[in-house]
Amino acid sequence: MRVEEAKYLAKKIMMAGEIPLLVGHFGVGKTDIARDIARETERKLIILVLSQMEPGDLIGLPARTEEKTVFLKPDWWPESGDTILFLDEINRAHRSVRNAIMQLLVDRRIHNHILPEGTWIMAAMNPPEEEYDQADLITDPAFISRFFILEVNPDVSEWLEWAEKNNVSKEVRDFIRDYPEFLFSERSLSLRTSLKPSPRSWYKLSNVLKTLTDDEKEKYGYVIAAGIVGPEAAKAFYDSFFQRVKIPSVESVLFDGKIENLEDIHAANTLVLRIVDFLSKVDVRTLERHLDDVSKNLVRLSEIMPKESFYGVLRFLVDEAQKEGEKSWIFDKILEKMLEREDMRKMVNEL
Structure with missing residues (x-):
């Protein structure tokens, strides 16, 4: 999907209390999406580059009191709920780091530290392809089912509009306008094929659908559903919902x-x-x-x-x-x- 669509849907997903996962090749604007949402919603943005972190960076260091050992808050911990916590490069993070953030995704806490009410969480990763340096392939369905997957690809006209606003040289803009095939290499994003529906995923889908108008459901219903229950279940749901194709029993x-x-x-x-x-x-x-x-x-x-x-x-x-x-x-x-x-x-x- 286009960058603007991904930004719009990511915001809707977080408004519903769920977590979007932006999947796209390097340079497509995943971090810029997080920055734009933070600016538009007047939230502080905290970026955690998980590939550069160890479990201790996430859970904090232990400290001893008179009676027990406690964990100190890590220095990045949000101080207020008007914050977006952006978990970047989760595909390049070591399995131990992903295990450490699981409690954050499930319970919105780490040890005795609870995220401030209203904190939004989003994540990003590259596609699961050999060309990317990945510590471990993400194959755990319990982990991936915590996210709504949004696959991001650049659109030439969208990029040219962005480039002009951001003072990209005319020579570069003219070249991409004349030779759009050189903007990026078209490659498939295959993570979504591993998604399977579950009671949790239908509950999460319901949360997001409640934030959409009927027109938004018509326009984005399939994309949203496919990002959490998988493409086949999403197609059946979407067709049933809008009575496009009635599948026989x-x-x-x-x-x-x-x-x-x-x-x-x-x-x-x-x-x-x-x-x-x-x-x-x-x-x-x-x-x-x-x-x-x-x-x-x-x-x-x-x-x-x-x-x-x-x-x-x-x-x-x-x-x-x-x-x-x-x-x-x-x-x-x-x-x-x-x-x-x-x-x-x-x-x-x-x-």
């Missing part, structure tokens, strides 16, 4: 053959996730009772759904049929009936 698809509205790749992928989840949880007797219908309707689904989406269902069936579980035989039976079709056999061979 799993039972109506598998048992009754009511298959429609699957031309949209996001709708198809959402249905795949729901089918896999349903088949993972449904009891064997139900599947056995509907064996012929499920097999037949899955074949029909393969004819309507984009092939790359249906591969997700097929791969699940093949994997489950090969496992030594109590339900493996029923998945094997479903596959056996489906593979009576030559096109199904061909798809399985392509897996």
Whole structure:
């Protein structure tokens, strides 16, 4: 998203008491976003470059009293609530440092020191790519689920406007205007793909949605949701919320053959996730009772759904049929009936 959009949404997220995480390549303006928000809201900005810190810098040094040991406040600790605490370079921070800030993210405190009421927290990082020096890849879902992820990419017209306001030389501005491909290298930001919905993430999404008008929900609803529950759940939520694409229930698809509205790749992928989840949880007797219908309707689904989406269902069936579980035989039976079709056999061979 554009820098101005990221700034706008980051402010909304913090107003709701949640934490935005700006993900973008170096030089796109992540720190400038924090500075702008601080200036516009008349807040003090405290920047913690986590890659340059150790756990002791975050939790403070121990001191001994007459009866017990206490931790002194670190020198950066906010003195009032009109503050933005900006946690920069969390991807370059050592795992021990990320562990140290976990309590700050969860409880807004470290040891016996509680953040002043009203303090805003935001964070920033580079994408999880090999070209960046990263102490540890962030793979802990409990850590990443504390944030709303906002992926930031520069926009040429936006940058040119900023450049003129900030006295960037005319030669540079003219060059970028004529050759916009040299402003930045287009690379994907892949962190969002690891996001999964959870009860906590839906609660956090609700907090932010309460701060948005209906027009803002229409414009930013998907971006906000994708940053906390992941793109597929966000697409399903957004389409359901605005009645754009009604995704059929799993039972109506598998048992009754009511298959429609699957031309949209996001709708198809959402249905795949729901089918896999349903088949993972449904009891064997139900599947056995509907064996012929499920097999037949899955074949029909393969004819309507984009092939790359249906591969997700097929791969699940093949994997489950090969496992030594109590339900493996029923998945094997479903596959056996489906593979009576030559096109199904061909798809399985392509897996």
